[in-house]
Amino acid sequence: MLTVAVYIALGSLTLALTLCLIRLMRGPDPADRVLAFDTLYINTIALLIVLDIYLSTSIFFEAAVLIALTGFVATASLARFLARGKVME
Known part of the structure; x- marks a missing residue:
């Protein structure tokens, strides 16, 4: 039963990643x-966690934490750049 849930989660996350990539390429403005x-x-973090559960390892969890840290910093920097025009003052 767990494998069916994992396959459904992997399919859903793959669809979500595809739709996000389309929006990233076709976004009408930089905020989008x-x-x-x-x-x-x-x-991507969710996909790595699902793979970690499926394969019963812990290496994907560590990669997910690293992606979360770098993703947060990148998003905050990009939002600040869009709001003010520069990242550092």
């Missing part, structure tokens, strides 16, 4: 692209 990037890295 930043939001798509934010959603993309969150979906």
